[in-house]
Structures are given as structure tokens and as C-alpha cells.
Amino acid sequence: MISESSKNHESPDAEIIDSQVHIWLTDRPDRPWIPDPWAGKVASAEKVFRAQLSLSCPAALALDELAVAGVRRAVLAPLMVYGTDVTLEAEAVAEYPDRLSAVAAVDYTRTDLPKHLEELRSQGFRGIRIPGLGWQTFAADGFHNVFAAAGDLGMTVFFNMTHPLPSNVHETFDRFSGVNFVVDQLGLSSAPPIEPLPEEPFAELPLVLPFARHDNVHVKITAAPAYSRATFPFPDIHDAIRILVHAFGAKRIIWASDFTRTNCLYSYTEGLTYLEHVEGLTPVDLARIRGGNIARLLGIWS
Structure with missing residues (x-):
């Protein structure tokens, strides 16, 4: 049976929710960044x-940027400059509980992990991300403890893919079938303009499609127009969007702007409305992709 909240999230006029927004302050004594946050980056x-990151982007400024495009709510994602310290996000959620939810960066080696995740959940965090998720550790089943703890609390696990993937990825998704996983950045390794746009931006897409067989795996089409060489409405990425929707279904595709990464490429409004030009997406599909799915997964604002 479809709940009333699910119906609301799937209504063509359902509220839009941006599922990835970063906030930060410049490096300062009272809110220091971790040493060398660029380690490992080219x-x-x-x-x-x-x-x-040369200028601060606090929660109020981020919300103002969203409001220009008529978007009122967002999910905060942790930024690497703070490591696993999510105090800034927790403070923002406490200040704007009706407008912000958040995903926390966690240290999977903590001995008090279940208690720590429970504390994070009480602060408004509904998902987790493992910074620099190492696929060698994944291959050695090194994240099973954090996946189990997240599943016990109904928290969603977000991560980036770096291809090639270890052979036990499908086995892990099957083992933790009660945990919802969200693959970021369309499942691609690059994140333009941080990395240069690959010659074939969607060459890795066929490697992502097999994960559609797992009902608990979702794909976040984060900043998808960043993979385009065209102007709005970015027609050269429409096929990739349609392929993902066909494979996973509109109920498992999640829109996100990550606008602080892409605002040098296109406007926030363009990054939101291009989906309305993708042939085959219905109003209900758009409602699910641009807010309904993330609200359902995280159990927020129902």
C-alpha cells in the first residue's frame, strides 16, 4: 500500500528538494579545516x-541561492575540509529544521560506531558517507560494521564509485539488502570541473547499469549538466539520463545540484530545470526525481 506521505511526494506539484548542498566557512581558528584537505588530489x-572555497558559504547563503529558483529545502552533504567533523551541518539543521536535513561523514573505524550514528541521527542526520571510501577496504569487507549499524538505524549510505570496482560489490549489496545505498555522480568516477571533462563523459555508464538489479541501490544524478559540452538544456546528456531512468526506474533516481561546484558552468535554475526537457520523463517522474525519492529514502518532511 502507498502511504499518504508517498502520495504527496509523488504528486506532480510536490516540493523540490536539493539532495546535495555543501556549506563551509573559510579556514579560521574557531572553525579550522583539517591539515592538507587536498591530499591525494591532482x-x-x-x-x-x-x-x-576561497569565500564562505554558510547555510543562510546557500538557502538564499536555492530560493531564487523556488527551492526551499535541501540535504546538506559533508565537505572534505572538515574531515568527519559535521558540527557545521548539525548547527545548520538545528537552525533550519524545516528546511535542512543532512548526511554525515563518519569514521568507520570508530569503536563506538552504533552509538555515534544514533547520536548523529538524533541531530537530524539521516544518511552517512564514508570519506574517501577505499575500494580495497570494501573488497576486504571492511565496511560491513558501518553498513550494519546504518541499517539498524534506517540510515542511507551514500558513496562515490571509482572504476573498476571490486568483485564483491554485488554480494555486499545483496547481504545488506535492508540498507539503502545511493551512488553519487551518476556512478561516474569524475566530477567536472574539479577534474577535466573526460573525452567520453559517459564511457563508465555501462558499468553502473548492472547495479539496477539491486532494489536497494539508487543513483544520484548529481550536477549532471557538468558532463555536457552543450548549453542549456544540455541535450548531449539526455540519453544518459534516460538510460539510467530506464534501468533503475524513476523511483530510484535522485536529483542534486552540488551548485557550489558547478556555478561557474551554468546557473542553478538551469541545473534544476533541464530535466523538464528530457523526453519521456512524466510530471510524476520529475516529482520523484527532484524531491520525492530523497524525502522517502531519508524519511524527511513527509
Whole structure:
């Protein structure tokens, strides 16, 4: 049976929710960044990061940017400069409980992990992300503890894919079938303009499609127009969007702007409304993709 909240989330006029927004303050004594947050990044990526983070983007400023496009609510995603310290996100959710939810960065090696996740959930965090998720650790079943703890609390696990993937990925998704996983950035390894746009932006897409057989795996089409070489409405990415929707179904595709990464490429409004030009997406599909799915997964604002 479809609940009333699910019906509301799937209504063509359902509220739009941006499922990935970053906030931060410039490096300062009372809110220091971790040492060398650029470690492991190529020089070109570090240059882009430094330029993007040279000015603060607190929650109020981010919400103002969304409001220009008529978007009122968002899910905050942790930023690497703070490591696993999500105090800034927790404070923002406490200040704007009706407008913000959040995903927390967690240290999977903590001995008090279940208690820690429970505390995070009480602060408004409804999902987790493992910073720099290492696929060697994944291959050795090193994340089973955090997946189990997240599942016990109904928290969604978000992660980026870096291809090639270890052979036990499908087995892990089957083992933790009660945990919802969200694959970020269309399942692609690159995140333009932090990394240069690949010659074939969607060459890795066929590697993502087999995950559609897992009902608990969802795909976040984060900043998808960043993979385009065209102007709005970015027609050269429409096929990729349709392929993902066909494979996973509109109920497992999630829109996100990540606008602080892409505002040098296109406007927030363009990054939101291009989906209305993708042939075959119905009003109900759009409602699910642009808010309904993330609200249902995280259990927020129902």
C-alpha cells in the first residue's frame, strides 16, 4: 500500500528538494579545516577547490541561492575540509529544521560506531558517507560494521564509485539488502570541473547499469549538466539520463545540484530545470526525481 506521505511526494506539484548542498566557512581558528584537505588530489583539482572555497558559504547563503529558483529545502552533504567533523551541518539543521536535513561523514573505524550514528541521527542526520571510501577496504569487507549499524538505524549510505570496482560489490549489496545505498555522480568516477571533462563523459555508464538489479541501490544524478559540452538544456546528456531512468526506474533516481561546484558552468535554475526537457520523463517522474525519492529514502518532511 502507498502511504499518504508517498502520495504527496509523488504528486506532480510536490516540493523540490536539493539532495546535495555543501556549506563551509573559510579556514579560521574557531572553525579550522583539517591539515592538507587536498591530499591525494591532482594539482588541477586542488586549484579548483581552493578557488571555490576561497569565500564562505554558510547555510543562510546557500538557502538564499536555492530560493531564487523556488527551492526551499535541501540535504546538506559533508565537505572534505572538515574531515568527519559535521558540527557545521548539525548547527545548520538545528537552525533550519524545516528546511535542512543532512548526511554525515563518519569514521568507520570508530569503536563506538552504533552509538555515534544514533547520536548523529538524533541531530537530524539521516544518511552517512564514508570519506574517501577505499575500494580495497570494501573488497576486504571492511565496511560491513558501518553498513550494519546504518541499517539498524534506517540510515542511507551514500558513496562515490571509482572504476573498476571490486568483485564483491554485488554480494555486499545483496547481504545488506535492508540498507539503502545511493551512488553519487551518476556512478561516474569524475566530477567536472574539479577534474577535466573526460573525452567520453559517459564511457563508465555501462558499468553502473548492472547495479539496477539491486532494489536497494539508487543513483544520484548529481550536477549532471557538468558532463555536457552543450548549453542549456544540455541535450548531449539526455540519453544518459534516460538510460539510467530506464534501468533503475524513476523511483530510484535522485536529483542534486552540488551548485557550489558547478556555478561557474551554468546557473542553478538551469541545473534544476533541464530535466523538464528530457523526453519521456512524466510530471510524476520529475516529482520523484527532484524531491520525492530523497524525502522517502531519508524519511524527511513527509
